[in-house]
Amino acid sequence: MKNSSWTYARKISQSFCLAVFLWLFLKTEYRGIDQLPYPVSLLFRIDPLAALADFLAPGPFGWQVLWPALLILLGTVLFGRFFCGWICPLGSTLDGLGKVIGRGRRTFSPGWRSVKYYLLIGMGTATLFGVQLLGLFDPLAIFLRSLTLAVYPAYNYGLNGIFDFFYEHDVLLLSAAAKNSYPFFRDNLMAFHQPIFALGLFTLIIFLIILLLEKVEHRFWCKNLCPLGGLFGLCSRYAILQRTPQKLCVDCKACDSLCRSGAVRSSGHMRSECLLCMDCTGFCPEERVRFGLRTGSDNGVGVDLQRRGVLTAMASGVMMAPVVHIGPVTHEQNPYLIRPPGAVAEDEFLQRCVRCAECMKVCIGGTLQPALLEAGPVGLWTPLVVPRIGYCEYNCTLCGQVCPTGAIAPLKLPEKKKNVIGLAVIKKDRCLPFAKGVECLVCEEHCPTGEKAIIMEEKEVLVSGNIRRLKFPKVIDKLCIGCGICETKCPVEGASAVRIINEGESRRKRSELLAGPYG
Amino acid sequence: MTRIDRRTFIRQSIRTAVATSAVGCLPALDLLALPAIAADSPPLAMRKGKNVKQLVQETIGALGGIEEFVKPGEVVVVKPNIGWDRTVELAANTHPEVVTTLVELCLDAGAKQVRIFDRTCNDERRCYTQSGIRSAVEGLNADRVSLEYMDRRAYKELAIKGGKAFDRWEFYMPVIEADRLINVPIAKHHSISKLTLGMKNLMGVIGGNRGRLHHQIAESLADIASVIHTDLTVIDATRILVANGPQGGRTEDVRNTETLIASPDMVAADAYATTLFGFKPEDVATVVAAAQRGLGVMDLKQVRMV
Numbered sequence: 093m094k095n096s097s098w099t100y101a102r103k104i105s106q107s108f109c110l111a112v113f114l115w116l117f118l119k120t121e122y123r124g125i126d127q128l129p130y131p132v133s134l135l136f137r138i139d140p141l142a143a144l145a146d147f148l149a150p151g152p153f154g155w156q157v158l159w160p161a162l163l164i165l166l167g168t169v170l171f172g173r174f175f176c177g178w179i180c181p182l183g184s185t186l187d188g189l190g191k192v193i194g195r196g197r198r199t200f201s202p203g204w205r206s207v208k209y210y211l212l213i214g215m216g217t218a219t220l221f222g223v224q225l226l227g228l229f230d231p232l233a234i235f236l237r238s239l240t241l242a243v244y245p246a247y248n249y250g251l252n253g254i255f256d257f258f259y260e261h262d263v264l265l266l267s268a269a270a271k272n273s274y275p276f277f278r279d280n281l282m283a284f285h286q287p288i289f290a291l292g293l294f295t296l297i298i299f300l301i302i303l304l305l306e307k308v309e310h311r312f313w314c315k316n317l318c319p320l321g322g323l324f325g326l327c328s329r330y331a332i333l334q335r336t337p338q339k340l341c342v343d344c345k346a347c348d349s350l351c352r353s354g355a356v357r358s359s360g361h362m363r364s365e366c367l368l369c370m371d372c373t374g375f376c377p378e379e380r381v382r383f384g385l386r387t388g389s390d391n392g393v394g395v396d397l398q399r400r401g402v403l404t405a406m407a408s409g410v411m412m413a414p415v416v417h418i419g420p421v422t423h424e425q426n427p428y429l430i431r432p433p434g435a436v437a438e439d440e441f442l443q444r445c446v447r448c449a450e451c452m453k454v455c456i457g458g459t460l461q462p463a464l465l466e467a468g469p470v471g472l473w474t475p476l477v478v479p480r481i482g483y484c485e486y487n488c489t490l491c492g493q494v495c496p497t498g499a500i501a502p503l504k505l506p507e508k509k510k511n512v513i514g515l516a517v518i519k520k521d522r523c524l525p526f527a528k529g530v531e532c533l534v535c536e537e538h539c540p541t542g543e544k545a546i547i548m549e550e551k552e553v554l555v556s557g558n559i560r561r562l563k564f565p566k567v568i569d570k571l572c573i574g575c576g577i578c579e580t581k582c583p584v585e586g587a588s589a590v591r592i593i594n595e596g597e598s599r600r601k602r603s604e605l606l607a608g609p610y611g
Numbered sequence: 612m613t614r615i616d617r618r619t620f621i622r623q624s625i626r627t628a629v630a631t632s633a634v635g636c637l638p639a640l641d642l643l644a645l646p647a648i649a650a651d652s653p654p655l656a657m658r659k660g661k662n663v664k665q666l667v668q669e670t671i672g673a674l675g676g677i678e679e680f681v682k683p684g685e686v687v688v689v690k691p692n693i694g695w696d697r698t699v700e701l702a703a704n705t706h707p708e709v710v711t712t713l714v715e716l717c718l719d720a721g722a723k724q725v726r727i728f729d730r731t732c733n734d735e736r737r738c739y740t741q742s743g744i745r746s747a748v749e750g751l752n753a754d755r756v757s758l759e760y761m762d763r764r765a766y767k768e769l770a771i772k773g774g775k776a777f778d779r780w781e782f783y784m785p786v787i788e789a790d791r792l793i794n795v796p797i798a799k800h801h802s803i804s805k806l807t808l809g810m811k812n813l814m815g816v817i818g819g820n821r822g823r824l825h826h827q828i829a830e831s832l833a834d835i836a837s838v839i840h841t842d843l844t845v846i847d848a849t850r851i852l853v854a855n856g857p858q859g860g861r862t863e864d865v866r867n868t869e870t871l872i873a874s875p876d877m878v879a880a881d882a883y884a885t886t887l888f889g890f891k892p893e894d895v896a897t898v899v900a901a902a903q904r905g906l907g908v909m910d911l912k913q914v915r916m917v
Binding site: 585 | 732733736801803821823825827828
């Protein structure tokens with residue numbers, strides 16, 4: 093197949109954008125500077141679905157952060173789905189991967205294409221009614237989430253394995269090379285601490301399914317399922333970047349089988365389906381195909397949408413709200429549902445969070461973990477603080493810095509240090525001084541608040557028949573911010589003897605008893 | 612793989628033991644006299660002063676200069692306390708200038724390499740930066756000096772001979788293998804061991820679940836100290852933390868004592884440092900346990916002040 097210079101330009105753009113996103117991904121890590129020096133969550137600042145979630149959530153729209161997304165939408169109105177063909181990292185991954193694993197040649201009935209629109213309409217309507225699930229299907233969220241939770245941890249693990257092998261076995265030259273290059277890799281190309289995520293495998297499987305759909309049909313995901321593609325499709329109906337000839341030529345019809353998105357038909361060119369890959373400018377045997385700026389052509393073909401389907405999608409969206417609320421209110425039932433510092437109140441949080449996993453990528457202590465059902469039926473992949481895995485670093489504000497939709501507010505350090513995400517509770521049946529009469533103070537030692545929120549109180553107790561003076565930890569509720577370092581570092585094996593619950597979190601609005609919660 | 616390593620280790624230990632015993636029979640080469648075993652009257656230097664650099668130079672000078680401890684061509688580990696994500700004035704970590712001055716002295720004495728590290732409690736990247744030690748060490752611009760992150764692969768389980776709390780623990784091998792170890796703690800309040808000084812600072816070069824040591828902190832630290840040989844202990848008391856230790860976080864809890872204590876006997880140095888907090892050496896159980904094991908001298912009357 094002959095490539096035109098347009099195709100080369102598109103491929104360069106795809107590679108460049110993918111490289112930029114991957115580079116930003118690697119930079120989404122603490123590298124010795126408290127304020128991240130790069131706009132690491134750029135991928136979601138240009139994401140119209142993230143902007144939609146933000147727009148429909150209560151509270152003001154984050155103009156300062158999300159204006160690039162609107163620029164992308166405006167560009168789409170003018171030029172069509174250039175984002176899909178030229179920028180989208182998931183699309184580029186699929187294109188690249190198709191070359192490696194081979195592509196399916198099946199063609200599905202055009203009806204499949206409308207799935208993405210119905211998905212968009214259904215989820216958009218649900219969002220309007222307070223149930224925001226856009227992030228589950230947002231290709232950019234899928235891409236970054238899979239990278240963060242699965243691909244990157246596996247890559248790190250593998251690479252570390254190689255370095256460890258050459259560390260443990262002395263191989264001529266190679267061991268020395270590995271030893272010398274390790275600090276560079278660790279500081280630039282690898283995670284400083286091996287990332288560990290509870291939903292890693294689950295996320296990976298979903299990502300692999302999307303990738304393997306490429307074996308069924310080229311860009312199956314983009315053509316048929318991607319709601320962001322649907323949004324761009326709806327916007328590009330009247331794009332002024334137009335293709336000539338618009339219809340299949342009677343003498344050739346090569347486009348019919350060669351166009352990856354099946355956008356050229358005998359009735360005309362479907363601008364909403366065209367990914368602007370520009371391959372047709374190259375493979376046209378007659379070299380007839382041109383793209384140019386034009387207005388007012390009526391030969392374009394509209395979107396494959398039926399009124400009945402649209403209404404069904406909208407109705408399903410409306411139904412989402414009552415359906416997901418038939419269970420108990422999760423954040424009132426689950427005391428271990430703890431959100432990152434700066435997270436807005438739970439209802440708004442769920443409406444704002446697009447499950448992009450940027451916060452989990454950047455978290456220094458590795459405490460932020462994706463939720464499965466811990467946050468209720470719509471909380472999948474939202475960030476949870478899981479202190480037994482890691483803790484919230486006292487002097488760190490990174491998660492708020494990277495959140496693109498204001499689900500985690502960017503707190504200044506002094507505010508962050510006062511932001512209560514939970515409360516430590518000592519379990520006396522596990523805690524060593526209480527349960528075994530053994531000295532221990534690890535929780536107190538690590539407690540980071542200037543005036544410690546865990547203190548040691550000395551008491552006389554009976555330990556196996558003898559009176560002993562022992563020190564017991566005690567939590568001072570009004571000083572505890574719930575950072576969880578006590579739970580992480582508790583030396584008791586297995587379940588920690590001190591656990592964080594979400595009592596008293598700053599984001600929960602309520603009136604306080606002036607004398608404290610229990611008088 | 613671990614099993615093979617342990618075997619190799621035991622085999623090599625026996626070989627080394629046999630070899631040293633053989634050599635030890637020669638009266639001229641007194642290799643058996645482990646310096647960890649207390650000298651009768653260890654020297655101890657205590658100086659006060661506002662200028663940190665000068666203070667370090669004077670205190671070490673009083674002990675006869677760093678040349679007493681570091682010989683040309685040796686690999687020296689300088690082990691400060693960098694355990695916490697705290698700035699200098701909060702007195703949670705060793706003063707950066709104490710560290711760099713000691714490093715400079717080692718370099719002047721001809722050390723082949725000076726390695727600095729600590730197994731931190733908060734994220735090590737944050738601790739190294741926030742403590743000011745990273746920028747101070749980088750400021751030295753010396754390629755024989757390295758501030759390193761602990762290498763998770765370099766820990767090895769070693770038997771603790773005569774251990775009272777533990778029979779074995781993971782130790783950081785670069786410390787064991789180094790020619791010299793200079794232990795540079797900061798003097799701080801601690802709720803269970805009362806104070807954290809030189810012995811407690813050695814917790815920064817061991818692996819494992821360190822929290823477990825607190826169950827019997829005094830005997831555990833004595834166990835650790837019986838394995839890790841310290842050539843020189845320099846206690847940074849330029850400012851000390853008198854409450855909310857060992858992490859601190861409030862300037863109210865910091866006292867500017869402008870003092871430095873140095874001794875080749877870690878127990879003596881720790882014993883002396885207790886007096887800065889108004890304690891006696893016998894009030895601090897870790898010091899007592901170490902002295903009872905013969906790891907050093909805690910009776911300050913036996914210490915030779917220089």
